[in-house]
Each structure stands twice: as structure tokens, then as C-alpha cells.
Amino acid sequence: MNGIQAVIAVNEGKSVQYYDHEDDAWLSFDKKTGFRVGCLLGEPNHQGQVAKFRIKPSFILLNGIKVPAPLQEEPTSPINYWWFNPKKPNGIATGKWLDDDEDHAIFNNIGIYLEEDDVVQVRDAYREVLKEPANV
Structure with a gap:
């Protein structure tokens, strides 16, 4: 799922996670999570990595x-x-x-x-x- 889909999913009340490359872990993503708009649109971050998002698995x-x-x-x-x-x-x-x-x-x-x-x-x-x- 891309960043826009992640934002939509959060607005629909779904539990969303993003992958933190530094900690090698999936962390909670919500309206307060600080992401640059470019990262949500698929642009690489300052380390050259593209943000990954998913619905929190059940x-x-x-x-x-x-x-x-x-x-x-x-x-x-x-x-x-x-x-x-x-x-x-x-x-x-x-x-x-x-x-x-x-x-x-x-x-x-x-x-x-x-x-x-x-x-x-x-x-x-x-x-x-x-x-x-x-x-x-």
C-alpha cells in the first residue's frame, strides 16, 4: 500500500503500520505520525528508502x-x-x-x-x- 492509501485507511478507522528501516520493525501509523508529503507520495527519504505501509495484520x-x-x-x-x-x-x-x-x-x-x-x-x-x- 502506498502512503496515500495509508492515509485513507487511517481516515477509515483502520489500523495502519509503516516500516521503520532503522529499527527493522513495523510501527503504528496515524494522523500524528510525522511523514513528509513526498514520502507519502513514494519519494525516497534522506537515506534513499521508500516508505512502506500496511494494514496492521490480524x-x-x-x-x-x-x-x-x-x-x-x-x-x-x-x-x-x-x-x-x-x-x-x-x-x-x-x-x-x-x-x-x-x-x-x-x-x-x-x-x-x-x-x-x-x-x-x-x-x-x-x-x-x-x-x-x-x-x-
Whole structure:
């Protein structure tokens, strides 16, 4: 999500985060967060980095394992996304949101993620659930 989308999301009451490159962490973004307008428009900061924004992820339990929840609202613009696909050797598939029937089917039936790291957690939890129980 870009800075303008982040501001709109905050105005809609959504919890938004920005990526702090210095702390290597996602931090809360709201109307009081100090960003230059240029940074919100995608211009690099004084360190040459472009600001990244996201909706604060929510979590679900997958057989007792806490994992990120899939995106709750369909994207409104072309954006890369990932989803869990157990048929793939690495368990992850990727696509670009084109607002077509395939995108809607994946969104509604599987769930999509805007961060690859999120779907990696889902894949790992799924694989953990499938492990054979230890002999007792």
C-alpha cells in the first residue's frame, strides 16, 4: 500500500503500520505520525528508502498455532500477493491482483497475503499440523 492509501485507511478507522528501516520493525501509523508529503507520495527519504505501509495484520489460530489472517478486503489496485498452495513444493504461490475471476476465487476460497513472510507462517503451521505424532 502506498502512503496515500495509508492515509485513507487511517481516515477509515483502520489500523495502519509503516516500516521503520532503522529499527527493522513495523510501527503504528496515524494522523500524528510525522511523514513528509513526498514520502507519502513514494519519494525516497534522506537515506534513499521508500516508505512502506500496511494494514496492521490480524491473527487466526490454525490448530492452536497463531498465524497471520488473510487479507480482509479485496485490493483496489494491481498489487502482488501470495497464498498458501500445498500442491507447490514450497507451499506458496504468487500472483498479481487483476480483479479477475481467478483473483476473486483465490481471495474468497483460500485467502491472500500481501507479505510473503505471512504466508510462510501459514505454510509452516499447516506442515506442523500434518506431522506424525510422536510415539507414546
